[in-house]
Amino acid sequence: MGDELQIHKGLDGVYIAESTICKVDGAVGRLYYRGYSIGEIAENSTYEEVAYLLIHGRLPKAAELEEFSKRLKAERDLPAEVVRIIQQSAGKSDPMDILRTAVSYLSISDNEVKDQSYESNIRKSIRLISKISSIVAATGRIADGGVYVKPDSALSHSENFVYMLKGRKPTKEEIKPVEMMFMLQAEHSTNASTFAALVAGSTLADLYSAVTSGIAALKGPLHGGADEEALRMMYAIGDPSNTEQYINEALAGKKKIMGFGHRVYKAYDPRAKIIKEYLLTLQNSSSEEVRRLTEIALRGEKLMIDKLGASHGIWPNVDFFAGPVYISAGIKIDLFTPMFAASRIAGWCAHVLEYWEDNKLIRPLELYKGQIDLKYVPIDKR
Ligand code: ACO
Numbered sequence: 001m002g003d004e005l006q007i008h009k010g011l012d013g014v015y016i017a018e019s020t021i022c023k024v025d026g027a028v029g030r031l032y033y034r035g036y037s038i039g040e041i042a043e044n045s046t047y048e049e050v051a052y053l054l055i056h057g058r059l060p061k062a063a064e065l066e067e068f069s070k071r072l073k074a075e076r077d078l079p080a081e082v083v084r085i086i087q088q089s090a091g092k093s094d095p096m097d098i099l100r101t102a103v104s105y106l107s108i109s110d111n112e113v114k115d116q117s118y119e120s121n122i123r124k125s126i127r128l129i130s131k132i133s134s135i136v137a138a139t140g141r142i143a144d145g146g147v148y149v150k151p152d153s154a155l156s157h158s159e160n161f162v163y164m165l166k167g168r169k170p171t172k173e174e175i176k177p178v179e180m181m182f183m184l185q186a187e188h189s190t191n192a193s194t195f196a197a198l199v200a201g202s203t204l205a206d207l208y209s210a211v212t213s214g215i216a217a218l219k220g221p222l223h224g225g226a227d228e229e230a231l232r233m234m235y236a237i238g239d240p241s242n243t244e245q246y247i248n249e250a251l252a253g254k255k256k257i258m259g260f261g262h263r264v265y266k267a268y269d270p271r272a273k274i275i276k277e278y279l280l281t282l283q284n285s286s287s288e289e290v291r292r293l294t295e296i297a298l299r300g301e302k303l304m305i306d307k308l309g310a311s312h313g314i315w316p317n318v319d320f321f322a323g324p325v326y327i328s329a330g331i332k333i334d335l336f337t338p339m340f341a342a343s344r345i346a347g348w349c350a351h352v353l354e355y356w357e358d359n360k361l362i363r364p365l366e367l368y369k370g371q372i373d374l375k376y377v378p379i380d381k382r
Contacts, residue, residue: 007367012263016198016362021054021350022189029267029315033187034058042274047157047182048072051129051346054187055122055353068126069156075130076151076160078102079109082131083138083148090142095338096219100212102135103128107208114206118353124207125349132345133157136338137164140331158182161342166330173285177329178339180278184271184318185340187347189264193218194344194351201352202362214348215341221258224340228333230259231323234296243299251307259320260304266313275321276301279328286328293324 008014023032031038034053041050048069052060060068078086082102089098107113110127112120138148141164149167151160158179162170188194196217201210218224237246247257262269279294286294301316308314326336 005367010263011195011364016190016195017355019189019351019354020057021354022187022347024189024264026262026264026266029265029270029273031188031270038184038270039274042180042183045183047179047186047343047346050183050186054346054350055125071126072130072157073151073153073160075127076134076153078131078134078138078148079106081109082106082135086135086138086142087148090139091144094219095136095139095143095334096215096225096341098139099132099135099338099341100215100219102139103132103208103215104212106131107206110208113208116204116206116356121207121349121353121356125346125353128207128211128349129345130157133161133342134164136335136342137161139338140165140335141167143334144332162329165335174329177278177325178331180274181322181325181339182343184274185343187344187350190351192220192223194348197348197352198355199362201355202359204356204359207349207352210352211345211348214344218341218344219337224337224344226258226317227319227322227326227336227340230257230320231293231327231333231336233258234293234300234323237296237300240292240295240299243296244303247300247303257300257304259322260308260316261314262317265315265317268315269317271318272316272320275318275325276316279321279325282325282328290324290328293327297321297324 021034023030023035025031033041033050034057036053036059045053049060049065051072052065052068082105085102085105086098089101106128110124112123115121134151137160141147141149146167149164152163155163156175156179159170159175161182162174162178166174190198193214197210197214200213201207221229233246233250237243250257276297279297282290283294297320301320305315322336323333326333326339331339
């Protein structure tokens, strides 16, 4: 290996493109969507507006947002074949597998799938943002023994999600956390799933192929699946008084604590701060289960920060406090990662569209360490 050749395992520290979509300042724990801090976004915006901002690059005027929301509403219903796929598998298969399959199937019912014009890709982005939410909600509802509920165009994106999931008008306490999580998870630069979408997109495969790749990459516990794993750990801890012993034993056994650490953030993830603050507002109104989970989360957070925060740069990430918040909204654990996808779809589409403006096939190298020029041995002589 020549002196100048360096392997960047996991593409750690490698820049693959210029982008104006998202800045993650990992050293100080700041996040910006198109220049707006995530705190400003979470406090003032809506998921529809965030999706517009990410895709079109600027905040919409009132009429533009109304038109965009109207187009989202018009795309909410699912083709009968996709509903059938969900009916056949909900409650039996992993909802992320159902989502990946259903999104892939959506391309079959889209007659402009091969149209690579910008206008067509905007239409497909809107279709995907809208329909992925419906797929996730329908999967949750049908897994619970319910029937597919048609979308309600009088409702906002998040309200309609909860409505299709629960089959009844959602309460404020159910909508707020969903809207917050949808906004907070909508975009995060070149994370693993966005990169997977870009790799597929860079071959000039269509948007559905790119998004299906993104969903596949999001599934894993080192990425989107961490929120489910973090909550499972809290349930395994059971009682808050067990927290320290559980985490200390896990660390002593070299286990990773899900919901902590990040490739880019070496400071507190600003999204985790917002989610934690919200969780703390629930203290007096939430169920005994949510209060118990919150206490476990707070004790776990303190222990991990004391042990690994400043010394190792391992802080809570977006996934750590998400579980108790979802539970407060009556959302079951195996829908967390699909909901992440229903949010991140806006970021995936924005990135693929941006990358296509100046496309280059993504094709890294690997350093071959095997043998060469071996003599081929016929099968009966091996
Ligand atoms: N708990 C305990 N130790 C940890 C944790 C953790 N959560 N995260 C990292 N470490 C330790 C590793 O064991 C490793 O220690 P070592 O150097 O002694 O071997 C060191 O920190 C570096 O960790 P890596 O996994 O090599 O670093 P990387 O940059 O690849 O890690 C990752 C990023 C994968 C997110 C990691 O922190 C992790 O696995 N966290 C838990 C899973 C998780 O929460 N993922 C969600 C991330 S946010 C998102 O994708 C939406």
